[in-house]
Amino acid sequence: MSTKIVERHEVPVNDTWDLESIFKSDTEWEQSATTFKEQVSEIDGFRNKLSESAETLYLALSKQLELQEKLGQIFTYAHMRHDQDTGNSYYSALQDKAYGLVSLFEQRASYITPELLAMDPATLDRFVTEHKDLQLFSHLFDQLRKQREHILSEREEELLARAKEALNTSSQAYGALNNADLAFPSIKNEKGEEVQITHGRFVSLLQSEDRDVRKAAFEAVYATYEQYKNTFAATLSGQVKSDIFNAQSRNYASAREAALSETHIPVGVYDQLISTVEDHLPLLHRYVKLRKKCLGVDELHMYDLYTPIIKDVEFQVSYEEAKQKVIEAVKPLGEEYVERLTQGFEDRWVDIHENKGKRSGAYSSGAYGTKPFILMNWQDDVDNLFTLAHEFGHSMHSDYTRRTQPYLYGDYTIFVAEVASTLNESLLHHHMIQTLEEKEKKLYILNYFLEGFRGTVFRQTMFAEFEQMIHEKVEGGGALTAEELTQMYYELNVKYYGPDMVVDKEIGFEWARIPHFYYNFYVFQYATGYSAAAALSKQILEEGQPAVDRFIDFLKTGSSDYPIQMLKKAGVDMTTSEPVEQAMKLFETTLDQIEQLIND
Template identity: 55%
Template sequence: MNKSKTLPKRSEIPNEYKWRLEDIYPSDADWEKDVQKVKQMTEEIASKQGTLAQSGKQLLEVLTLQDELLKTLDQVYVYARMRRDEDNANSTYQALTDRATGVSTQVYSAISYIQPEILAIPTEDLKKLLESEPGLEHYRILLEEIIRHKPHTLSAAEEAIMAQVGEVANAPSKIFGMLNNADLKFPMITNEKGEEVELTKGRYTQFMESKNRRVRKEAFEALYSTYGKHRNTIAATLTAAVKRDVFYARIRKHPSALEASLFSDNIDVSVYDNLIATIREHLPLMHRYISLRKKMLGLDELHMYDLYVPIVPEVEMEIPYDQAVSTIKEALRPLGEDYGQVLEEGFSNGWIDVYENEGKTSGAYSWGAYTTHPFVLMNYQDNVNNMFTLAHEMGHALHSYYSNKTQPFTYADYRIFVAEVASTLNEALLMKHMLDTTTDKQQRMYLINYYLEQFRGTVFRQTMFAEFEKMIHAKEEQEEPLTADSLSAMYRELNLTYHGPEMVVDSEIDLEWARIPHFYNNFYVYKYATGFSAATSLAKQIVEEGQPAVDRYLDFLKSGGSDYPLNLLKKAGVDMTSPEPIREALAVFKEMLDQMEELAGIQ
């Protein structure tokens, strides 16, 4: 697949490589029925305003109705958005997504009274309501969480206004998404064979891994020149997103946008700061890796477009999708028979949308509704990186599967902080399997290089992103202007610091901030680095302890959002309030770096 010079249309992709969204709704007409159902429930729940303190029975009725409403809304929104993701140029599903977004805003406006109304009930009276209605015991954790939010919750009228501005607040992300996925057109470039081929975001990674330096440089410059033409527009959308974050933090009486973001997970800002401080302390390891890469590539100068090409060029590791599937299943055997059976179900029964097509949303994700199995979007290319991405997304998918199967809807939705643990642990076990089964020296070097690259991208790079986010939000909080120039200047300084003296930091990379979708979901990316660290520790425990560690891990997957992330990880065997898991992960990076230097004969 994907060997042609231009992308295939959606209709040209074989059905066996498409996800089966009919498992959510057999037809758009069935989707429409649930839209109407959501509207009816929205009217019903809105009519209950002012009744929550009347009795335990009344409070239970509203909370139960809220669950049913949100569960159905979730299904409505997921279907519309995932249909649009198949082809962003499809106007039918653009319209359905817009409608789902509009309905979502109406729902959250209608239920916005619930939290402030519960908070208005005196604590002693709330206890009496709990005692009077046994069914409310199910909502005890939810009610305690609402009380924790009391200092940051507004009046019912103010909360209704905040809910109504939700669609407007999401505008920066939506505008960027449409520009990035539908409107941006990249030029043709000349590939290794001298053929003119279309540059796409999906193919960009392949070009960055090309042995031909001219191809890498041409793709790099073509990509960033395209974003450069829109630098001021994208700076405006990102600045709007940052202003939104700061606005919400101030309105809800948080000390900063960072602390507002961490509050929902009940995570102290020291966890975020510890990550940045620990990584900065170990930047000499990153600089040592940059030096190794430069030597192994035999370059006088190492440029940013030289960061992704394998430093073991003699090894070809083309991995077709079907081979990736069988390798992942074998690698994840340590997680037990039950995990393996669910994994097989996912690979065989319409969970995954495999290949890139014209208009399809770029990248990869796992998503779905509580009422159905999870889904995985891929843009699969036949290489090691995409095999690991597939393992990563299936980690998310099985986390969702176990959580939804075990937890009620109220507590099934796990936090992003722990989500990256499940995905990255799969990658860690896959890497161990690959190294354990590979005796060829060159292939081992290739795989170690891949691990070093994954670590660089997931820990060092995401921490750099996290530091950038902290900087730009601080600038806005200090009322300093954010422009394309100032964003690029900050981003350049970070690249110089993180990559060290032996890296030529090309001017094009100053614009990388302009193509990172995660920056529109504030203070998200640090969780990749903390997740990688936690996953490294848990994978080690699974390999060394066996069944007891597997049982703890599966219990963690089944826990969903029934407790705060740091508590769930402690039960699984990792304490993320300490910098130790990050240091342990860095020790593994150093060990792999030592091995690579020894195998390559470089001191």
């Protein structure tokens, strides 16, 4: 692990993402943003005219899509430039300008949905019959009908659009504090060297075999968050209030119902996930007990959760090695998939290295008409190997969708987003288990799977339960203080991890570290997506080409169908508990495997 954090300008160009493929320069972006600001008024010419004729309606919707596509590229460039160096004030300003353009566009186009809903359904159906090109919008019209009772008047829609930028302030403030302003102290690593803790290094430090290093990193990070607990409580409270304001404004019973309705997911799917996972918490408790035994400790602490339970295994993975392992792992998905993924490595989809001010974590991004970019903060370990496979799953999903669907349906909902990414991880796990010969490394990967399952299914479901609790508290008239947030979060950890875990008081402050609590009921989809991916990867490995064809069709569907239906066609029914039950069976089987290998 390097002890020096490089500046952005020190990163080799070939190791950065190719944002110049969107705009050749910042100057070109500025010109495009200025042009867009002038062109956005063109949408005004269709106000109060959508019901005049099929041709007018088609021209209005086409203009809306044209502007949205341009805006997507403008926004993508700005937010990714900002994320590569959040301390760069010029790119912070660029991102602010992009948010402003989004708000401006939404204000100008806010009349379209209310006018569509005000039209006589018979007239709309007649227009679609008369104008062949309007048939493209049939699925969109069907979605609008389902949302009819939650769409407001033109004036109210415009006011909500104007308020959006202000309502995003809590999330933006959190991002600035967490990524740019928050500084963690230095600790001594295994070699006695002073190493500054960063977001990117934190998990690597928790994976250290030296317990003193793990404990020091854990305590230093959460002591830092504790110092700012009241500020973080204020930003999270502001986000929750924003979610509730939007939900109540649109006549939803709760913020959760509003969030799930955007992708037409029944609330019962959320409740069923939590209840099914809670029914299987004894499996997590069994894993915790196994971890305690393998580590040989009298007490298992929260900072012991990430270190491998298989000792004396040197398992570093360079970025170049990771590329090859990912390519090999996805071969069951066919030649075209492998070729496109390989091309992604060559065409600079990936921004590889951590640098000073860079946004923490990893993600896949981009827009229609751009490359499906990936942000990494590379560390030479197995975790980053699987993260790379995960993010390429997202990017390949985007690539297939954008090459197949028109712009209108050239994206996919967050409910299905985690399926393609997690399926790649599942295939990588299978490949590693099949090809590794050393017992210790095989045990390491089995443990990595168990730990990944813990983090993706059990932990994300715990996050989902916490998110539901804090929204319900505010919806019930309560306030979110730092003390109350910490207590609620601490008690959930006690329930989930069971009697063999010492739940350190510091973990109570972890709520302040999790950016996904600002994503409006996003996290539950990691767990549902993982469960769906586990079932689909099993089908691909056992059935072969028919299952592959179903999965590739799923990647190509974009948002041209409802997510529940898309997954049914791919081979899983998320309206039942069966996928989660299957995932739990896989966790139990892997527990059996690792216990048997340990005892051999």
